Every structure is written in structure tokens, then in C-alpha cells.
Amino acid sequence: MPDPTSLSSAAHVYKRLVPQPVRSVAASTVPGRVRRKVKRGLARTLSQREARLHRRALRRVRKADFGHSERRTKAPDGRVGHVHTGLSVDAARRLDHDLVTHALDTADIPWFAVPALDDRRLCIAVEQRDKGAVRRALRALLEEHTGYVVSVSPANNDTQAIPGSHVKAWKHFGKARVIRLTWLRTDPTENLWTGEDQGVEIEFWTVNTDLPQERLIGPRPNRVQRAVPSDAPGIEMGLDRLSGYCDTDGDMEPTITLEGFDVPRLEEITFPVDAVLLWQHPTPWGEELLRAALRSLHQYAPWVDVVHVLAQAPVPSWLRSDERLSIVPARPGAEWDLHRLPDIADHFLLLRPGALLGRPVRPFDYFAPSGATRPRKGPWTAEESFSAWTRAAYTATGRVTAHGYADGPQPYSCAVLERIARTGAVPLELIDGQRTPVVPGTHPMDGLVHHCGYVAGLADPSGEASVALHAALPGIDNHLRRLLVRRDTQQIRLLGLGTEQALGRGGTEAVITFLHRYFPVAAVFEQGDPEEPDNQS
Known part of the structure; x- marks a missing residue:
């Protein structure tokens, strides 16, 4: 029996070739079996023609020979x-x-x-x-x-x-x-x-x-x-x-x-955006976090121009400088001077250890076309309202803060960092997220920088969802499995890999296994064929 597509085409051609008055007369004078026979014959003819044209198109595609997979x-x-x-x-x-x-x-x-x-x-x-x-x-x-x-x-x-x-x-x-x-x-x-x-x-x-x-x-x-x-x-x-x-x-x-x-789109970002990664933990799990951060940029933010690794410890042997990767030796606390990095773009993403991109992102997700940053809002608690960064933010701007900021990759601009430096604000004590026993609140630097940027009209906080997980969390395997299956979270922050609880309960090993599965493809920043580090501290 002819396929439904051919029958539909045959009916269409029949209506186009036979005028309506003739069809009306035929419907009352020509037996139904004769009309059906004519339509079936027309359907077979069209089906044969379609098959012939399909074979010709297939020969052309095969002759072109492009796009084969392994x-x-x-x-x-x-x-x-x-x-x-x-x-x-x-x-x-x-x-x-x-x-x-x-x-x-x-x-x-x-x-x-x-x-x-x-x-x-x-x-x-x-x-x-x-x-x-x-x-x-x-x-x-x-x-x-x-x-x-x-x-x-x-x-x-x-x-x-x-x-x-x-x-x-x-x-x-x-x-x-x-x-x-x-x-x-x-x-x-x-x-x-x-x-x-x-x-x-x-x-x-x-x-x-x-x-x-x-x-x-x-x-x-x-x-x-x-x-x-x-x-x-x-x-x-x-x-x-x-x-x-x-x-x-x-x-x-x-x-x-x-x-x-050929006109600029409303959300099109025309300025370059760099990325800054902090290298602080010369341990196997620290290497895994660095490797995962590079792979997340490679997979989900290919528009990043240059990656700057702020190295506070000797970098792994598989990481070497090239035209897209810059390794800058630094001392602890150098985060406050990121705007002084050589050849840094005016706008960049800051990824602390454990901060990852979980799905494809655009520059517009982190920056406005005007140049303003778009940091993510975070939870707000009574403890946070009395934290050191809220007091420093009020001192620098005269404006009270109203919310915190989520963990994960942070959009920064040199203009805001320079503005804070001109106020003479004293750098706050920074938190090492991989050594803290619990998930901390807003990072002191993020809170001060984003609040000052918002007050100056250089930041527009948004509400995109982020996930922060501590490696010592009971049932961490279930949370990681859910992230792996869904792959719908834009920002991920993994914390506490260096704590005794995570190392003793297997949380650090679970996170490393998760990273291998979530980011299985090597980034262009990885040189040679490095061996996978041991999953120990």
C-alpha cells in the first residue's frame, strides 16, 4: 500500500489537475472503484518519482563525503x-x-x-x-x-x-x-x-x-x-x-x-572577556579542581579570550603558558589586585578553586552590553548581615546591603576594583573554601566588590540558580549524581575537599569521580597527556 505521504501528495495533485466542476461530475457519474484506482496509480507514480529523487540526493551527499563520526x-x-x-x-x-x-x-x-x-x-x-x-x-x-x-x-x-x-x-x-x-x-x-x-x-x-x-x-x-x-x-x-x-x-x-x-543584537557583548583562575592547593585534589575549571571553560565558555592562572604555588607540569593561557606568580591575598594583572581585559570571570560552569553560558549571562557586571544573588541570613564585608561595604559606599551573593564563577571589572582601591578600603580576610568545615556565606571580596559596583551603577545583580556543595556533606553521592544526570545548573561550587571530614568519609574521592564524569574531555589548555592524579590528599 502506498505510504500516507504519497497518498496525500496524490490527492493534492489530483485536486490541482482536475477542476472542481469536473471533480463534482466525476463524483456522481464515475464509479468509486475507478476513482480510487486512478488515485492509487497517481500515488504510485509520485512515490516512484520521490524515491528516484531521494536516491539522487543521497548520491550527492555521499559524494560530498563530509561530517563523518568515529x-x-x-x-x-x-x-x-x-x-x-x-x-x-x-x-x-x-x-x-x-x-x-x-x-x-x-x-x-x-x-x-x-x-x-x-x-x-x-x-x-x-x-x-x-x-x-x-x-x-x-x-x-x-x-x-x-x-x-x-x-x-x-x-x-x-x-x-x-x-x-x-x-x-x-x-x-x-x-x-x-x-x-x-x-x-x-x-x-x-x-x-x-x-x-x-x-x-x-x-x-x-x-x-x-x-x-x-x-x-x-x-x-x-x-x-x-x-x-x-x-x-x-x-x-x-x-x-x-x-x-x-x-x-x-x-x-x-x-x-x-x-x-549585520546589526548588533541587544544582548551582544562586543568587548573581550578573560578568565582568572586561582591556584592555591598543590595537592592531587587541587589539581583536579584546576583541571575541571579549565575544562568547564573549554566546554561551556569558548568565548573567553585569555585564561590567567594566578599561581600561589608551583603549577602542575601539564600546565604551560601559551597565547591563550597566562601563568602569573602571586602571593596570598593577591585577589585584591586583579586589576593590576598584566594584559588583563577590563572584564573577566574569577574562578576560585571549586568554582565551575555546569552548562553552556554566554557573555551576556555575566555582563551587560554597557559593561556592567551581572553577579548572582545569594541567600541572606542574620549572621551575614553582621559580617565583616557588610560593614566594609557600608563604609565604602554609605549604602546598606540587602542581599548576599552566590558562590561560583564571579563576573568582575577592573573599573570597580580600581574604584575600591581609590577609596583606601583595607582588604578583608579571605576565606579558603577548600579548608572550611561548612559552606560559607558570601565571599568577603565578592560581597564588597559587587555591592560597590551596584551602588556605582556598574553591576546589576541577577537571580540565576547556583549550587554549592561541601564534600563532607552526608549523602554527597546522591547530590553529585543528580547534578550529573540533569546537567542543568549554570554555576557549581564544590567546597571542603581538603577538610578531614571529607577526606575521611570519602567525600573528596566522590567529588573527584564526579569531575571525571562531568568533564571527560581534555581542554585545549592541558599540554601533553598528563596522568590522572591520585585521589588522595
């Missing part, structure tokens, strides 16, 4: 995944983009990139008149590189578990104005999975001739504009201009868009 595997939900050594979230996003655009180019289908509403995804626009050719090209692509397709507008994801090479996966394509292609990818350990929250969306734009100048109209709003002249020239643009999660490295292959989309 092997295929089964994802936790039973779908097909692709294994890539050295996988990163940004590399997976770029590979998805290249797969789709190469397939469209192979089929000679014009396209241009569009800034999608969801910053996590890339979006490609094609004209509505090419919809049939797009379906054949993408179905052939998904047969060669197994992936999945769903309808985004109107929303219908009941095909998300059906490989895109199957006809059933395209049953909503006829009515779809926007579709999404997704490939599941993982590293050889199969601990890191990407694709579910990414993918490439295809929008079908229509031609509008109501005005003297012909325009292309998008099927939904985007972050720039929905209508563009049909003769707008194409230009090259970096993917970081379309998605804030992408690497800003100028060596990356650009994409093609129209001139009308």
Missing part, C-alpha cells in the same frame, strides 16, 4: 548517537551547521543564516518554493548521518524518536513553517552528550510582492528583523554574531547571511 552508539533514550574524540559543545554546534549548509549547497539550494529566537540554536532560512528540494536534501543527509527532525512551527515533536531517514519522520513537514534537525553526539566515554538543546532550525521564507520592492518574509520573529529585501546582498558573518554561545575566534569558518542582519 562510530555510532546508542544514547540513553535509545536513539542513535555519534562518537567524537575531543568533543565540545561549540564544535558540535559548528558541525551541525556545516552538515546542513553543505547538504543545501550540494543540492544547489540558496540559503542564508538568521539570528534565531533561541540563542542556543543556529537557524538557516530557505525560500518556500524550495521546500520540496530541501526535504529531499535533508532526508538524504539524515540517512547518511543519522539524526532527527521535528516540526517547530506549528510545534509537534512526536517524531523526535524516529530517524530522519524514515518517511514517517517527515509526516508534519507539509504544514511546517519551521523544522529542527538534531544530531546526538558524545565523547568516547559517553559521559558528555550534546545535541538535544542545540540543532539547526530551518525556516521557510515566503516572497511578498505587495510593495514596489520585493521582500522575503520570515515565518516567525527573530532578534533582528522579519522582512528583508529579496535582492539583499549576502555577506560573511562569524557564528558568534548569531549565537552568544559560540567561540569568538576569528580563524573559524564564517557563515553566510544577508546584509540586513
Whole structure:
């Protein structure tokens, strides 16, 4: 029996070829079995034509020979995944983009990139008149590189578990104005999975001739504009201009868009952002925290320009300076002079030992386009309201604090640090989070800096969720397992790895095992092939 898609196409062609008066007469004079026989014959003809065109598209994709993975595997939900050594979230996003655009180019289908509403995804626009050719090209692509397709507008994801090479996966394509292609990818350990929250969306734009100048109209709003002249020239643009999660490295292959989309987005950060990591604990677990911090930046913040390691102890042998990594010898308490670091950017993220990124982030998550920082609000207790940093903050600004600040990566700016230095404020005593027996409140430096920045209009506290866990916490394994399964926390701070309770109860070892599974892919900052440190103090 012909497939439902072919029958639907046959009915459409039958209505288009046979006028309504003739169809009405035929319905009353021609026997039903004859009409059904004609429609079945038409469906077979269309099905054979579609199969022939699909084979031609598949030959083109195979001849192009691009985007192969090392092997295929089964994802936790039973779908097909692709294994890539050295996988990163940004590399997976770029590979998805290249797969789709190469397939469209192979089929000679014009396209241009569009800034999608969801910053996590890339979006490609094609004209509505090419919809049939797009379906054949993408179905052939998904047969060669197994992936999945769903309808985004109107929303219908009941095909998300059906490989895109199957006809059933395209049953909503006829009515779809926007579709999404997704490939599941993982590293050889199969601990890191990407694709579910990414993918490439295809929008079908229509031609509008109501005005003297012909325009292309998008099927939904985007972050720039929905209508563009049909003769707008194409230009090259970096993917970081379309998605804030992408690497800003100028060596990356650009994409093609129209001139009308080359405008700054509201959330686009145009200034460079560095990262500062503190190296304080020359122990095996200290090395693991440093390694995990570097890997979290590599995976989830590829837009960071230069990483500065503030070394208060000899650095591990696997860490060496290069153009993206700077090692600066420092003394204890040098955190208060971060704005004096050589070649430090005006804006940077500060990661103390145990501070990690848990999912992809954008510069906009930590900085406003105006340059203001966006620190995370934290809990507020009676003890904290009488702490040393609240008194110092009031002395420096004359304003009373109203909330604390969460643990994790901290957005800093040199302008605020310089402003505090000019007030003559005495640096507060800093807390070593890996030696404290309990989870501390707001870090004294964070509280003073962020409050002074807020009073000066250089900080805008936000409320993104963060998680702080002490390694000596009873049942720490359950908490870590939940973080590993969900992977939905933007900021993570692991504390107390150097305490006797954590070392004696196995909490430190549990945290190290968690770090190996959460960050299995080596960062570009790791030199050579370092051995894993022992899980002892």
C-alpha cells in the first residue's frame, strides 16, 4: 500500500489537475472503484518519482563525503548517537551547521543564516518554493548521518524518536513553517552528550510582492528583523554574531547571511572577556579542581579570550603558558589586585578553586552590553548581615546591603576594583573554601566588590540558580549524581575537599569521580597527556 505521504501528495495533485466542476461530475457519474484506482496509480507514480529523487540526493551527499563520526552508539533514550574524540559543545554546534549548509549547497539550494529566537540554536532560512528540494536534501543527509527532525512551527515533536531517514519522520513537514534537525553526539566515554538543546532550525521564507520592492518574509520573529529585501546582498558573518554561545575566534569558518542582519543584537557583548583562575592547593585534589575549571571553560565558555592562572604555588607540569593561557606568580591575598594583572581585559570571570560552569553560558549571562557586571544573588541570613564585608561595604559606599551573593564563577571589572582601591578600603580576610568545615556565606571580596559596583551603577545583580556543595556533606553521592544526570545548573561550587571530614568519609574521592564524569574531555589548555592524579590528599 502506498505510504500516507504519497497518498496525500496524490490527492493534492489530483485536486490541482482536475477542476472542481469536473471533480463534482466525476463524483456522481464515475464509479468509486475507478476513482480510487486512478488515485492509487497517481500515488504510485509520485512515490516512484520521490524515491528516484531521494536516491539522487543521497548520491550527492555521499559524494560530498563530509561530517563523518568515529562510530555510532546508542544514547540513553535509545536513539542513535555519534562518537567524537575531543568533543565540545561549540564544535558540535559548528558541525551541525556545516552538515546542513553543505547538504543545501550540494543540492544547489540558496540559503542564508538568521539570528534565531533561541540563542542556543543556529537557524538557516530557505525560500518556500524550495521546500520540496530541501526535504529531499535533508532526508538524504539524515540517512547518511543519522539524526532527527521535528516540526517547530506549528510545534509537534512526536517524531523526535524516529530517524530522519524514515518517511514517517517527515509526516508534519507539509504544514511546517519551521523544522529542527538534531544530531546526538558524545565523547568516547559517553559521559558528555550534546545535541538535544542545540540543532539547526530551518525556516521557510515566503516572497511578498505587495510593495514596489520585493521582500522575503520570515515565518516567525527573530532578534533582528522579519522582512528583508529579496535582492539583499549576502555577506560573511562569524557564528558568534548569531549565537552568544559560540567561540569568538576569528580563524573559524564564517557563515553566510544577508546584509540586513549585520546589526548588533541587544544582548551582544562586543568587548573581550578573560578568565582568572586561582591556584592555591598543590595537592592531587587541587589539581583536579584546576583541571575541571579549565575544562568547564573549554566546554561551556569558548568565548573567553585569555585564561590567567594566578599561581600561589608551583603549577602542575601539564600546565604551560601559551597565547591563550597566562601563568602569573602571586602571593596570598593577591585577589585584591586583579586589576593590576598584566594584559588583563577590563572584564573577566574569577574562578576560585571549586568554582565551575555546569552548562553552556554566554557573555551576556555575566555582563551587560554597557559593561556592567551581572553577579548572582545569594541567600541572606542574620549572621551575614553582621559580617565583616557588610560593614566594609557600608563604609565604602554609605549604602546598606540587602542581599548576599552566590558562590561560583564571579563576573568582575577592573573599573570597580580600581574604584575600591581609590577609596583606601583595607582588604578583608579571605576565606579558603577548600579548608572550611561548612559552606560559607558570601565571599568577603565578592560581597564588597559587587555591592560597590551596584551602588556605582556598574553591576546589576541577577537571580540565576547556583549550587554549592561541601564534600563532607552526608549523602554527597546522591547530590553529585543528580547534578550529573540533569546537567542543568549554570554555576557549581564544590567546597571542603581538603577538610578531614571529607577526606575521611570519602567525600573528596566522590567529588573527584564526579569531575571525571562531568568533564571527560581534555581542554585545549592541558599540554601533553598528563596522568590522572591520585585521589588522595
